[in-house]
Amino acid sequence: MSRLLTYDGSFNGFLSSVFDVYSHKLKNPTIQPEHRAQTQLFGEIQHILTDLEKAGRVGKKLKQLLDTDAFNTLYRAFLSEEENIEHYLFDFCKTTFDLGGSPLGDLGNPKILKVSQAAKMVGREKHRMEAFIRFHLIEDQLFYANCEPDFNVLPLIASHFEKRYADQKWVIYDLKRNFGIYYDLKEVVEVTIDFKDPKPQRGIVNTGGVKGSRFRESENNYRDLWNQYFKSTNIESRKNMKLHLQHVPKRYWKYLSEKVE
Amino acid sequence: MNYERIKEKLEILADAAKYDVSCSSSGSKRQNKNKGLGDSSGMGICHSYTEDGRCVSLLKILLTNVCIFDCAYCVTRKSNDIKRAAFTVQEVVDLTINFYRRNYIEGLFLSSGIFKSPDATMERLIRVAKKLRLEENFNGYIHLKSIPGASDELMQEAGLYADRLSVNIEIPTKAGLKLLAPDKDHKDFIQPMKAVQKSIQIYKSEKKLIRSTPIYAPAGQSTQMIVGATGESDRDIMYSANFFYNKFDMKRVYYSGYIPVADDSRLPAIGTEVPMMRENRLYQTDWLLRFYGFDVREILNDQHQNLDMDIDPKLSWALRNLDQFPVDINKAEKRMLARIPGVGMRSVGKILSARRYRKLNWEHLKAIGISINRSKYFLTCDSREFERRDLTGIQIKNQILLTGSSKYSKNFTNQLSLFS
Numbered sequence: 232m233s234r235l236l237t238y239d240g241s242f243n244g245f246l247s248s249v250f251d252v253y254s255h256k257l258k259n260p261t262i263q264p265e266h267r268a269q270t271q272l273f274g275e276i277q278h279i280l281t282d283l284e285k286a287g288r289v290g291k292k293l294k295q296l297l298d299t300d301a302f303n304t305l306y307r308a309f310l311s312e313e314e315n316i317e318h319y320l321f322d323f324c325k326t327t328f329d330l331g332g333s334p335l336g337d338l339g340n341p342k343i344l345k346v347s348q349a350a351k352m353v354g355r356e357k358h359r360m361e362a363f364i365r366f367h368l369i370e371d372q373l374f375y376a377n378c379e380p381d382f383n384v385l386p387l388i389a390s391h392f393e394k395r396y397a398d399q400k401w402v403i404y405d406l407k408r409n410f411g412i413y414y415d416l417k418e419v420v421e422v423t424i425d426f427k428d429p430k431p432q433r434g435i436v437n438t439g440g441v442k443g444s445r446f447r448e449s450e451n452n453y454r455d456l457w458n459q460y461f462k463s464t465n466i467e468s469r470k471n472m473k474l475h476l477q478h479v480p481k482r483y484w485k486y487l488s489e490k491v492e
Numbered sequence: 493m494n495y496e497r498i499k500e501k502l503e504i505l506a507d508a509a510k511y512d513v514s515c516s517s518s519g520s521k522r523q524n525k526n527k528g529l530g531d532s533s534g535m536g537i538c539h540s541y542t543e544d545g546r547c548v549s550l551l552k553i554l555l556t557n558v559c560i561f562d563c564a565y566c567v568t569r570k571s572n573d574i575k576r577a578a579f580t581v582q583e584v585v586d587l588t589i590n591f592y593r594r595n596y597i598e599g600l601f602l603s604s605g606i607f608k609s610p611d612a613t614m615e616r617l618i619r620v621a622k623k624l625r626l627e628e629n630f631n632g633y634i635h636l637k638s639i640p641g642a643s644d645e646l647m648q649e650a651g652l653y654a655d656r657l658s659v660n661i662e663i664p665t666k667a668g669l670k671l672l673a674p675d676k677d678h679k680d681f682i683q684p685m686k687a688v689q690k691s692i693q694i695y696k697s698e699k700k701l702i703r704s705t706p707i708y709a710p711a712g713q714s715t716q717m718i719v720g721a722t723g724e725s726d727r728d729i730m731y732s733a734n735f736f737y738n739k740f741d742m743k744r745v746y747y748s749g750y751i752p753v754a755d756d757s758r759l760p761a762i763g764t765e766v767p768m769m770r771e772n773r774l775y776q777t778d779w780l781l782r783f784y785g786f787d788v789r790e791i792l793n794d795q796h797q798n799l800d801m802d803i804d805p806k807l808s809w810a811l812r813n814l815d816q817f818p819v820d821i822n823k824a825e826k827r828m829l830a831r832i833p834g835v836g837m838r839s840v841g842k843i844l845s846a847r848r849y850r851k852l853n854w855e856h857l858k859a860i861g862i863s864i865n866r867s868k869y870f871l872t873c874d875s876r877e878f879e880r881r882d883l884t885g886i887q888i889k890n891q892i893l894l895t896g897s898s899k900y901s902k903n904f905t906n907q908l909s910l911f912s
Binding site: 366374467 | 849
């Protein structure tokens with residue numbers, strides 16, 4: 232029977248697990264986040280507490296051995312939240328320590344390829360969110376946006392939006408994972424909104440528990456102008472719905488006013 | 493703001509601007525300044541896609557569709573009986589800022605019909621860009637049209653506020669231009685290109701000495717050609733494109749399949765199908781020139797004046813040059829890897845990286861995303877299995893066409909049946 236290590240689902244939690252595997256010289260460990268752990272298959276289960284010092288040491292070592300690109304690949308693959316991704320991530324870390332350098336180029340190795348592909352997937356979703364986030368101006372000069380990304384990409388997009396919208400307050404809220412990022416003109420912080428409705432209705436208009444969350448009238452006007460622009464810039468004689476759907480898959484439509492109305 | 497009136501203008505002036513296919517918002521180095529609005533130092537972003545599958549990245553509008561010229565291929569030509577409208581400078585500024593703040597767009601692409609004179613028009617375009625930059629501290633992307641015939645001084649000023657400037661050459665041959673746009677002169681297109689190119693070079697070399705030199709049109713210049721309006725060959729088009737890439741350091745040349753907008757005996761009739769497949773093959777060729785190290789004469793020459801429609805230009809070249817294959821994946825240099833049909837530039841990068849660790853076989857190649865179906869006739873790898881038969885180009889082509897289904901095969905059969 233092999234041993235199962237569970238952690239809290241955070242990246243630091245995962246790095247803490249890697250630390251413990253090495254410090255206790257555990258053989259063939261399986262690492263899973265506690266909310267997805269399949270406990271019945273294992274003889275021994277151990278919960279790893281997230282320890283920022285331990286995580287920091289592993290992180291520091293990895294950053295020493297990996298270039299930025301390779302470290303980001305590891306982190307992005309982690310954010311894919313794919314089942315069993317920890318298995319591949321652990322292997323990636325182990326190979327890094329064994330080699331004393333980055334294994335990322337070894338795409339002929341299926342385990343490395345897997346990490347690289349998971350990271351690519353997350354990277355694509357990050358890029359999509361940078362494109363498909365739509366802000367709505369609500370009271371208090373706050374620009375608000377809901378989203379439901381396939382992967383946990385809010386940590387990746389924060390700096391993009393911070394650089395771009397440096398002079399406006401904004402919130403991007405992930406309804407799927409129930410947390411958001413808020414920029415208060417100084418820095419980006421993580422926030423959780425206590426939605427009045429326990430199962431918030433998903434879509435553009437729901438701004439949940441945000442104070443004075445009603446749209447201004449001018450807001451609908453801008454949405455209307457945008458929808459008009461979208462319609463007028465289309466060339467009917469070149470219509471190609473297959474290509475259209477490939478670029479804007481239907482699951483994103485409910486947050487895109489030009490596709491909703 | 494009178495939304496209804498603005499909406500009406502938007503309807504007319506976005507509709508008139510949409511035939512300009514450029515939508516790029518990348519390649520600029522403009523960063524957010526003093527906690528202002530916007531940043532265009534990253535990669536381009538497409539915020540939506542129209543139903544024709546084209547990217548919506550910029551607010552692409554005309555300042556006005558009033559025009560003193562009468563170019564046959566253009567929907568805003570003087571003699572066309574359509575509704576005319578014009579935005580004020582402030583209206584364009586407000587729309588841009590408000591769309592940008594909501595993350596609808598990467599910036600503005602402003603073009604215009606030519607009212608009064610080229611200089612008057614160019615001056616007005618510059619005023620919009622200047623206001624956005626200086627009064628609104630806007631650091632998003634701005635693409636301005638260089639108006640043919642505008643003076644060098646104005647072009648020099650435009651680049652101080654715009655990220656990209658473009659003049660559309662539209663008709664690839666001089667003879668075609670004479671036929672369809674008799675009041676325009678070929679050198680009116682070239683002059684603003686030259687002025688901008690010169691300024692880019694000057695600012696670049698000054699920047700090397702003095703760091704505080706302002707950036708000038710950091711995303712460079714582009715141009716566009718209409719395809720299928722004047723009976724030009726693919727060779728004519730690509731040789732022109734090559735000329736603009738080399739002579740004027742163009743960042744991009746766009747190819748736009750002609751969409752019939754006029755009943756004019758000099759042009760294809762209204763209702764004629766847009767040559768989308770031809771357009772696609774031209775873009776493929778363009779990519780081969782810019783990223784794959786091909787010379788235009790290898791692909792198009794006296795013997796091959798037009799591209800094959802049923803296969804892509806790289807495969808077509810490979811079939812004509814079978815003596816250069818098969819290529820050994822584990823040994824060949826980058827240049828030859830890039831020439832294998834079914835292997836794109838990204839795959840080339842992956843092969844170069846992965847083969848440092850181990851010899852690659854078919855399984856590896858498949859896993860990293862190479863199209864084995866197309867490439868297997870042209871390569872050998874760490875495996876005893878490879879194509880042993882001595883197939884001719886035509887046999888290989890038929891095999892590939894049989895096993896794969898081109899996304900355009902439907903269009904292709906349609907087009908054939910038109911002539912049969």
